[in-house]
Amino acid sequence: MDWEGIFGGMSSASFFNFSFMGKYGGYILQALGYTLLLAVVSVLLAIIPALVLAIMRLSKNKIVRTISGAYIAIFRSTPLLVQLSIIYFGLFGAVRIPNTWQLFGFIPLSRFIPGVVALALNSSAYVAEIFRGGILAVDIGQTEAARSLGLPAWPAMRMVVLPQAIKNVLPALANEIITMVKESSICSTLGMAELMFAAKTVAGSTYITLAPYTIVAVIYFCINYPASKAIEAIERRMRRGDRK
Amino acid sequence: METGNEIIRVEGVTKEYNGGAVKALTGCNLTVQKGEVIAIIGASGSGKSTLLRCLNMLEEPTSGHIYFHGVDLADPKVDLNLHRRKMGMVFQHFNLFPHKTVMQNITLAPVFLKLKTKADAEAKASQLLKRIGLADKANEYPNMLSGGQKQRIAIVRALAMEPEVMLFDEPTSALDPEMVGEVLDLMRDLARGGMTMVVVTHEMGFAREVANRVIFMGDGKPMEEGTPDAIFNHPQSDRLRDFLSKVL
Numbered sequence: 237m238d239w240e241g242i243f244g245g246m247s248s249a250s251f252f253n254f255s256f257m258g259k260y261g262g263y264i265l266q267a268l269g270y271t272l273l274l275a276v277v278s279v280l281l282a283i284i285p286a287l288v289l290a291i292m293r294l295s296k297n298k299i300v301r302t303i304s305g306a307y308i309a310i311f312r313s314t315p316l317l318v319q320l321s322i323i324y325f326g327l328f329g330a331v332r333i334p335n336t337w338q339l340f341g342f343i344p345l346s347r348f349i350p351g352v353v354a355l356a357l358n359s360s361a362y363v364a365e366i367f368r369g370g371i372l373a374v375d376i377g378q379t380e381a382a383r384s385l386g387l388p389a390w391p392a393m394r395m396v397v398l399p400q401a402i403k404n405v406l407p408a409l410a411n412e413i414i415t416m417v418k419e420s421s422i423c424s425t426l427g428m429a430e431l432m433f434a435a436k437t438v439a440g441s442t443y444i445t446l447a448p449y450t451i452v453a454v455i456y457f458c459i460n461y462p463a464s465k466a467i468e469a470i471e472r473r474m475r476r477g478d479r480k
Numbered sequence: 481m482e483t484g485n486e487i488i489r490v491e492g493v494t495k496e497y498n499g500g501a502v503k504a505l506t507g508c509n510l511t512v513q514k515g516e517v518i519a520i521i522g523a524s525g526s527g528k529s530t531l532l533r534c535l536n537m538l539e540e541p542t543s544g545h546i547y548f549h550g551v552d553l554a555d556p557k558v559d560l561n562l563h564r565r566k567m568g569m570v571f572q573h574f575n576l577f578p579h580k581t582v583m584q585n586i587t588l589a590p591v592f593l594k595l596k597t598k599a600d601a602e603a604k605a606s607q608l609l610k611r612i613g614l615a616d617k618a619n620e621y622p623n624m625l626s627g628g629q630k631q632r633i634a635i636v637r638a639l640a641m642e643p644e645v646m647l648f649d650e651p652t653s654a655l656d657p658e659m660v661g662e663v664l665d666l667m668r669d670l671a672r673g674g675m676t677m678v679v680v681t682h683e684m685g686f687a688r689e690v691a692n693r694v695i696f697m698g699d700g701k702p703m704e705e706g707t708p709d710a711i712f713n714h715p716q717s718d719r720l721r722d723f724l725s726k727v728l
Binding site: 375377378380381382383384385386387388391395396399400403 | 561568577593634637641
């Protein structure tokens with residue numbers, strides 16, 4: 237496609253001056269991969285800590301409950317950008333990852349890992365609340381039946397409650413990935429070459445100030461909107477299954 | 481602490497909610513002998529379900545003792561899981577595991593707790609299902625069953641643990657009227673087979689016919705108890721007479 241020929245005559249401040257796409261299209265596509273990887277890996281990494289936090293939150297032991305509650309409160313009540321900066325400069329200032337380690341040849345681990353860790357720690361606070369809600373939504377009679385058969389607390393949770401809770405929380409978990417696709421744009425501030433960073437880079441090097449952001453917005457939308465609609469459809473079908 | 485055939489002894493059990501604002505049990509004493517069928521009756525809110533749920537500590541008493549073969553279950557140091565195995569419980573709302581098949585519902589606990597091998601547990605489950613005429617439902621999920629079938633399978637699930645006593649918490653209250661009979665029939669069978677049973681129930685006919693002993697709960701404790709004949713034909717207190725006049 238002749239991007240230069242079609243859009244070349246437009247103003248550099250135009251919403252639709254996509255003349256850069258011929259040269260930078262591949263770069264932006266690569267950045268999309270970076271964004272998706274950040275989002276998916278973060279939420280996947282968040283699942284286990286979130287489960288632990290949720291179960292701690294529901295514990296009878298007040299200290300255990302408080303520790304989990306404090307973690308969730310801190311990560312939900314401070315900005316992600318602040319958390320990311322503290323983790324990047326603080327934690328990974330101490331633990332250095334060699335610059336030469338790369339993922340798929342274009343993702344330097346020295347930036348990717350701190351980004352993923354920060355997003356995962358943040359996400360685990362939100363996912364923990366999702367799990368907590370999912371566990372509480374399972375009828376208490378299920379736990380009582382399992383315990384009355386002599387099953388200890390954790391096996392009752394693992395074999396009876398969690399399988400039912402997981403089904404309840406899958407849509408919310410998928411929504412968390414969508415949130416992370418958007419939130420991960422914050423990693424651009426620390427030089428991670430995801431979508432937002434790509435837009436800034438293209439704008440800086442081509443002097444086309446607006447259109448790179450338009451195209452990135454369109455990409456975010458085209459990922460998230462269909463995904464959220466698909467989740468809604470799945471949720472509707474699951475509700476129909478429950479009513480039976 | 482154990483005398484003869486005594487299985488459970490409840491001593492001075494109280495249960496309060498909201499820091500004493502609600503007193504569900506106000507000092508209950510009760511013994512359950514081996515082979516006894518005890519029916520607990522009373523108005524709603526009289527504490528009968530709470531008392532039953534205290535027997536296997538699903539409800540923790542605020543004070544008092546619950547001895548099961550002489551071991552005080554209210555003692556926090558006691559491993560409840562070991563004792564609960566021996567006390568089968570049947571709930572008003574069945575509480576079958578919806579994500580497990582009928583067979584898995586029945587074999588889950590005995591296999592996990594290593595009381596039986598999977599093969600033995602399944603053989604036992606098949607035998608029990610056959611006995612209640614539901615052998616063909618072994619691989620169905622609970623949502624495919626009627627209320628009466630669910631409750632009978634819940635009873636079988638408890639029986640699969642080979643309990644010494646069965647606790648029934650209003651087992652027919654959530655059933656459509658035409659399904660009450662099949663559940664009561666199964667319970668009657670169990671009673672005839674010598675199973676020790678404590679049944680919280682609104683089915684006065686069942687209490688009168690099957691129970692050896694009927695306990696009338698009022699104000700959070702057993703108010704009057706005796707044989708079905710004594711309770712239903714010769715009630716002593718006004719409260720019991722009043723209750724019977726409403727339910728009979």
